[in-house]
Amino acid sequence: MRLRFPLRPALRRRLFDTAAAVLALGALCALGMLNSARAAEPAAPAHEVRDPHYGDTLFHFFQDHYFTSVTTLMNSQHFDRVAHHADEAEVLRGGMLLSYGLHREAGEIFAQLIDKGAVPPVRDRAWFYLAKIRYQRGYLDEAQDAIARIENHLPPELGEERALLQANILMARGDYAGAAGALAAVDGKTPGARYARYNLGIAWIKSGDAPRGAAVLDELGRAGAEDEEYRSLRDRANVALGFAALTENRPKDARAYLERVRLKSLHANKALLGFGWAAASLKEPQLALVPWLELAQRDVSDSAALEARIAVPYAYAELGAYGQSLGRYQDAIAAFEHENVSLDESIKAIRSGALVDALIERNPGDEMGWFWSIRDLPEMPHANHLSQVLAQHEFQEAFKNYRDLRFLAKNLDDWRDKLVVFQDMLDNRRKAYAERLPQVRRQRGEIDVDALRKRREAVAADVARGETEADGVAFADAKQTDLLRRLADVQATLKGNAADPELAPLRERARLAAGVLSWQLAQDFPARVWDAKKALVAIAAQIEQAQRLDAALAQAQRDEPARFERFAKRIAALAPLLDVMIPRVAALSKEQQDAVQDIAVAALTQQKERLAVYSTQARFAVAQLYDRATAGVAASASTASQEGEHAAKP
Amino acid sequence: MSFPLLLQCRLALIAAALLAAGALLPPQARAADAAAPSSAASAPMTAATLDGRIQDVKGDVIKLNRDLLVLEEELLFPANTQVALFVSMDVGKMFELDSVQIRLDDKMVSSYLYTPAEVAALHRGGVQRIYLGNLRTGEHELVAFFTGKGPHERDYKRGATVKFDKGSDPKYIELRIKDAMGKLQPEFDVKVWQ
Numbered sequence: 001m002r003l004r005f006p007l008r009p010a011l012r013r014r015l016f017d018t019a020a021a022v023l024a025l026g027a028l029c030a031l032g033m034l035n036s037a038r039a040a041e042p043a044a045p046a047h048e049v050r051d052p053h054y055g056d057t058l059f060h061f062f063q064d065h066y067f068t069s070v071t072t073l074m075n076s077q078h079f080d081r082v083a084h085h086a087d088e089a090e091v092l093r094g095g096m097l098l099s100y101g102l103h104r105e106a107g108e109i110f111a112q113l114i115d116k117g118a119v120p121p122v123r124d125r126a127w128f129y130l131a132k133i134r135y136q137r138g139y140l141d142e143a144q145d146a147i148a149r150i151e152n153h154l155p156p157e158l159g160e161e162r163a164l165l166q167a168n169i170l171m172a173r174g175d176y177a178g179a180a181g182a183l184a185a186v187d188g189k190t191p192g193a194r195y196a197r198y199n200l201g202i203a204w205i206k207s208g209d210a211p212r213g214a215a216v217l218d219e220l221g222r223a224g225a226e227d228e229e230y231r232s233l234r235d236r237a238n239v240a241l242g243f244a245a246l247t248e249n250r251p252k253d254a255r256a257y258l259e260r261v262r263l264k265s266l267h268a269n270k271a272l273l274g275f276g277w278a279a280a281s282l283k284e285p286q287l288a289l290v291p292w293l294e295l296a297q298r299d300v301s302d303s304a305a306l307e308a309r310i311a312v313p314y315a316y317a318e319l320g321a322y323g324q325s326l327g328r329y330q331d332a333i334a335a336f337e338h339e340n341v342s343l344d345e346s347i348k349a350i351r352s353g354a355l356v357d358a359l360i361e362r363n364p365g366d367e368m369g370w371f372w373s374i375r376d377l378p379e380m381p382h383a384n385h386l387s388q389v390l391a392q393h394e395f396q397e398a399f400k401n402y403r404d405l406r407f408l409a410k411n412l413d414d415w416r417d418k419l420v421v422f423q424d425m426l427d428n429r430r431k432a433y434a435e436r437l438p439q440v441r442r443q444r445g446e447i448d449v450d451a452l453r454k455r456r457e458a459v460a461a462d463v464a465r466g467e468t469e470a471d472g473v474a475f476a477d478a479k480q481t482d483l484l485r486r487l488a489d490v491q492a493t494l495k496g497n498a499a500d501p502e503l504a505p506l507r508e509r510a511r512l513a514a515g516v517l518s519w520q521l522a523q524d525f526p527a528r529v530w531d532a533k534k535a536l537v538a539i540a541a542q543i544e545q546a547q548r549l550d551a552a553l554a555q556a557q558r559d560e561p562a563r564f565e566r567f568a569k570r571i572a573a574l575a576p577l578l579d580v581m582i583p584r585v586a587a588l589s590k591e592q593q594d595a596v597q598d599i600a601v602a603a604l605t606q607q608k609e610r611l612a613v614y615s616t617q618a619r620f621a622v623a624q625l626y627d628r629a630t631a632g633v634a635a636s637a638s639t640a641s642q643e644g645e646h647a648a649k650p
Numbered sequence: 651m652s653f654p655l656l657l658q659c660r661l662a663l664i665a666a667a668l669l670a671a672g673a674l675l676p677p678q679a680r681a682a683d684a685a686a687p688s689s690a691a692s693a694p695m696t697a698a699t700l701d702g703r704i705q706d707v708k709g710d711v712i713k714l715n716r717d718l719l720v721l722e723e724e725l726l727f728p729a730n731t732q733v734a735l736f737v738s739m740d741v742g743k744m745f746e747l748d749s750v751q752i753r754l755d756d757k758m759v760s761s762y763l764y765t766p767a768e769v770a771a772l773h774r775g776g777v778q779r780i781y782l783g784n785l786r787t788g789e790h791e792l793v794a795f796f797t798g799k800g801p802h803e804r805d806y807k808r809g810a811t812v813k814f815d816k817g818s819d820p821k822y823i824e825l826r827i828k829d830a831m832g833k834l835q836p837e838f839d840v841k842v843w844q
Contacts, residue, residue, distance in 0.1 A: 048775075052736045052822050052843060055777020062771035067712070074716040075723065097712075101705045368708070401704050408711045415718050422725055570721050577714055585707055591700055 050084035057082070061092065067368045067407070070096040087113060087122040094129060100368070107133050124153040128162060135169050143169050160192050167196070167203070176207030194220070194233055201237065205244070217241050221260055235265040242274050251281035269295060269304035276311060285318035300339050301384045303610060309335060310618050317625070326625045329618045336615045343608050346385040350600045355380060355389075356593050359399065360406065368407040388607070389600045398596045405589040412582050419578065423571050430564050437557070444553060449546050456539050463532045472521030475528035480521065487514055723782075731784040732820040735760070735792070737827070739772040744829040745806060745836035746799035747772070752781060752825075753793045759783060777824065785816045794825045796838055812840040 049055035053076040060069035073093055076082050082089045094109035110126040110133070118126065131146035147166055154162060163186045170179035183200040186193045197220050204213030221238040225231040238260040245254035255278040261271035272291040279287035292315060295308035313328035349355060358380065380386055389395055466474030476484060490510050497503055723732075737750055747769050752760040760781045764772075772778065793811045800806030810825060822843035830837045 049738070049777055052734070052738075052777050052779070052824055055736065055738060055775065056779040058774070059768075059771050059776030059778045062774045062776045063767050067715075071712060071715040071719060074712070075719040078716065078720050079723075097709070100708050100712075101701075102709045102712075103705075105709055401701070404708065405704065408708065411715065412711065415715070418718075418722070422721070425725070567721075567725055574714070574718060574721065581707070581711060581714060585711070588700070588704055588707055592704065595700060 051076075051082045053081040054085040054089060057089070057092065061096070065367045066096045066099055067411075087118045091122060091125050091129075094126075098129060098133060103133050103137055120151060120153040121155070124150045125155075125158070128154060128158060128165075131169070132165055135165060135172070140169060140173050144173070160186055160190060164192060164196055167199070171199075171203055171206075176203045177209075179203045180207065180212075191229070194230055198233060198237055201240075210244070214241060214244065218257075221257065231262065232266055235261045235267040235271070239267045239270050239274070242271065242278070246274060246277060246281070249281070251278040254278040254281075263294075269298060269302050273304040273307060273311070276308075276315070280315065280318070285315040289315045289319075299384050300335060301382075301388055301607065303607070306336075306339075306607075306610060306614060310614055310621070313618075313621065317621075322625055322628065326622060329622045329625070333615055333618045333622070336611045336618070340608060340611050340615075342382045343385065343604050343611070346380065346382045347601050347604050349380055350597050350604070353593065353597070355386070355600060356399070356402065356596055360403065363403075368404045385604060385607075389603045392599065392603060395596065395599045395603070398592065398599055402589065402592040402596050405585055405592055409582070409585045409589060412578055412585060416575075416578050416582065419571055419575055423568075426564060426567050426571065433560060433564070440553065444550065447546070449543060449550055452546070453543050456536065456543060459539075460536050463529070463536060467529050470525065472518070472525040472528075475525060475532065476521055480517065483513075483517055487517065727782055727784055729820045730818045731786065731816075733781075733783055733785045733816065734779055734820065734822050735781040736777050736822065736824040737762075737772070737780050738777040738824055739769075739827045741829040742769075742773050742827060742836075744801055744834065745796070745827055747796065747827065748798040750780065750797070750825070751795040754781075754783070754785070755790050756793075780825075785821070787816050787818060789813060789815055792823060792840065794838070794840070796825075796827060800836060801834055806836070808836070808838050810838040810840050812842065814842050 049058070053072075057069050057073040057076065060066075060072060070093055073082070073089060073096075077089060077093075090109055090113055094106045094113075097109070098106035107130060110130045113126040114123055114130075117123075127146050127149045131143045131150070134140075134143035134146055147162070147169060150162065163182050167179040167182040170176075170182060180200055180203045183196045183203065186196045197216055201213045201215075201217035201220065204210070204216060206213075217237045217240055221234055221241055223234060225234050238257045242254045242258035242261075245251070245257060255275060258271045258275045258278065261267055263272075265271070272295040276288040276290075276292040276295070279285070279291075289312065292308045292311045295305050296312050298305040298308075300306050300309065309332035310329065313325040313332065316322070316325035316328060462474065465471070473484065487510065490506075491514070494503060494507050494510060733754075735752060739745075739747065747764050749761070749763045751758065751762075762780055768778065791811065791813050793809060795807060795809050797805075797807045812823070814821065814823065824841040824843060826839050826841055828837040828839065
């Protein structure tokens with residue numbers, strides 16, 4: 001007669017509960033990829049940037065630096081520097097705000113684009129993102145309405161995402177068959193499509209068509225996988241199939257599915273547990289021991305490994321090896337107690353803030369964003385507890401928010417420092433302005449632009465007269481003027497001695513010299529007139545520039561103090577906003593840190609509760625084994641006593 | 651397997667399916683839905699959730715950053731003296747960009763070493779604003795040196811130069827790296843935006 005263990009159904013129930021949780025987490029991650037909050041990709045071809053500042057926004061965007069990208073874009077929009085990409089820029093901004101979870105702001109942007117009658121490609125993208133926002137907010141009918149309004153102008157890269165969104169909306173509305181139809185249209189080779197196929201299987205099963213769902217999952221579970229992500233998804237599909245088969249009392253099928261799961265997979269522990277249960281269902285406890293013994297050696301922080309610690313003695317008991325069963329139960333109880341103490345230590349470390357601080361220290365980032373992931377685990381007592389905590393989607397999202405708040409706090413601190421610098425700069429400019437103004441005014445007073453203009457006009461009149469009169473002498477250069485003067489002196493002297501015949505040769509030489517000089521002046525006349533006119537034009541331009549500078553200076557003297565005042569007012573207005581925002585962010589950071597720690601502690605507390613339940617059941621099983629042994633001894637003693645009495649009888 | 655056990659298994663499957671249904675919501679939706687109103691009446695209460703308040707503060711900080719950036723630019727780089735230099739890359743198969751050095755009026759204003767992520771962003775159509783500064787009105791000269799790997803993995807260094815007039819409006823100058831497919835060589839030119 002076999003001992004019936006009351007813990008068996010309880011074990012199995014937990015087995016399925018944990019499996020359900022794993023499946024749920026798997027689907028969550030899968031859909032997380034499909035519906036990730038990656039911001040709207042710009043639709044315009046990459047190399048048609050018609051505003052360099054829009055290109056600058058893209059430069060940051062393509063590096064996933066969304067905070068820098070969206071703030072510089074808004075700055076450029078303020079200065080109207082992205083006019084050629086106005087609608088695209090709005091789509092981009094809406095997408096980035098959406099990626100930060102700012103649904104209301106993003107929704108307003110997309111709605112405005114539609115209202116203003118944007119071109120069809122922009123309008124389709126706006127409807128697409130509106131559908132996404134509405135779906136995320138839980139407005140399913142409105143989301144369906146928005147997605148139905150999309151025409152045929154979406155860029156190809158959004159085509160798949162649109163189908164996935166459509167499927168998710170339909171699934172959320174309970175239309176699983178419709179969802180399956182939408183997902184069937186997705187190309188099976190892309191990463192998103194792989195997850196879609198997984199979801200398609202789940203959708204079919206949920207719609208009541210388990211065979212079709214199983215067929216899809218089975219196809220996924222058999223497919224070749226070229227990367228770890230895909231292999232992990234394949235393992236998850238096989239685990240799902242295996243547990244579905246177990247629940248339908250098809251242990252042989254379950255074994256076949258679970259055998260496909262890799263031993264070192266993330267899902268291996270669940271598979272090993274299920275594999276053992278399949279053997280147990282086939283009344284082959286010796287076969288169940290193989291996976292369970294392997295699993296029992298693994299880290300007890302995993303719930304499946306924890307459960308294996310009591311599944312193994314259960315199998316021994318089923319085989320009738322009660323001594324080994326008892327020993328294993330006692331080992332399990334000791335291990336559970338040890339693990340319980342370790343969990344307490346981990347909880348204490350988390351409560352002290354060590355986990356969050358160490359995570360931040362080891363995973364620095366330079367931007368606020370949703371696509372950041374924990375890469376490096378901190379050093380903590382019992383680090384094995386962290387892996388299960390960090391793997392939780394809820395923890396990761398909460399931690400990302402905490403990290404974002406720290407980024408914002410640093411950003412605001414930087415701006416506060418900068419504002420102080422701006423104020424100093426403004427004060428220095430005011431001071432420099434006050435010091436230089438008298439000097440500039442004096443210099444300005446020394447230069448009489450009106451007098452210069454009058455002088456230029458006088459010269460221009462002389463040039464005009466000389467030109468009209470063809471007066472070469474008017475354009476003589478300094479040397480020629482000197483020669484003319486000396487010649488005039490000579491001629492005057494000769495004229496005073498007109499009767500002297502000996503001076504006749506000199507008179508002739510003077511006449512010749514005067515002729516040569518007149519000839520030269522006549523020859524140079526056209527070029528000199530040209531040069532003079534050109535110089536007059538240049539002088540006019542310079543005088544005009546001087547007048548402009550003079551006017552600008554006068555304007556600056558009037559405007560600059562007002563400009564300084566405006567800047568001072570803006571700085572004075574922004575500083576209090578920072579002063580309000582900084583403590584607000586700090587308070588939220590503290591709250592969020594507590595929330596992050598609460599999530600981590602809750603996960604470990606749950607593990608402690610599991611431990612308590614398993615411990616109780618193990619102790620109960622030990623008691624049963626002792627009872628059985630006691631009952632066996634009593635029965636043996638009774639039999640022996642009866643035999644003795646019979647022997648004593650005559 | 652006994653009947654009660656089978657029933658339990660089925661219940662477990664239903665539980666699994668229900669959990670999976672919950673998981674069908676995207677991650678950010680779960681976070682957002684915590685703050686999202688399921689009806690108008692519940693909006694004020696849900697808006698006060700921690701997650702909702704964090705989203706609000708993110709939005710407020712983004713707007714504040716915009717105002718501060720505008721102030722910074724108007725104060726430090728007023729339009730009448732502002733000059734902005736950009737770097738872009740068209741295709742970029744002929745040239746693997748490592749660094750850019752820029753001299754303005756014979757004065758080094760930027761020496762930039764690129765990360766692979768930045769080069770990838772340029773390849774995808776991003777345009778990097780590499781320098782923002784101030785210049786007086788009048789004629790200026792810009793000289794840029796591009797360093798990297800050219801065809802056949804050879805070290806490659808080329809320059810591009812331009813003389814331009816700075817007026818009273820902001821000046822935007824784009825340094826462009828292009829592929830000259832005919833020559834199978836990279837080309838470097840300068841575009842002065844009007």
